[in-house]
Amino acid sequence: MERDLADSEAEGLSPDWRMNIAYNAALQAATAALAAAGYRASRDQHHYRVIQSLRETLRIDVQTANTFDAFRKKRNVTGYERIGLVSDADAEAMRALAVILRDDVVTWLKKNHTDLLKGP
Template sequence: MYRDAKRQPTSAEEIHALLRLAERDLQQAEVPGLYPDGRFSFAYNAALQLATATLRLYQIRVGASSHHVRTFEELRRVLPDEKREFALEFERARRKRHMLTYEQAGGVSESEAQNLILRVHEYQAWLFEYINSNFPRYLKETELT
């Protein structure tokens, strides 16, 4: 664990709140008529919330300094080997989102936005199964909708 990450207890309420935020952002990413930049940013925010939820399952809280970077670094450390590609993809999305936010508008194609939305949905589905299989004390399967 990185020095600006710490162990801190979590709760079912916290996990569920993060999952709801991610779902809200994914729904926003799919609103017709948004520019690809906006769709990408909403999908990225959903990925960040899902990554945070994953870390909180392990009682990890990332500090405020370089929060987005550290979140995806920690995610890569806790994911099973066969799922680490998600952390790498979300880190690439983080760099692109940084560019969109601070340097250049219009830097995302519709296909890039749609691909990120798809990958975030895939991660979300995997995470729901993972929580139900490995962390049932935080959520019941029926709560994951």
């Protein structure tokens, strides 16, 4: 997650790639929360299910879940159908969302699952 957040700021990458890397960081954070809660998403619609699970695990609001899901859809289009649809602003917004989710997951883990955290 941390590596992807750092890589999403790398110079010379297209906005498509920067958004994709930031999306991956956010998905990792969401997957970690789901796993900590004792669940995993099925293979069918995996990303969608992980994103929607944030409403239960972290209690994120509908707008945040919808924003994350909109990035999922944009990522799918740019990855499989058309390149160049992602702006610098999109990449930056996805990265900002990934940072928020990472921070929220860490806070949630500290409150609910300290046994899963490593460190001193």
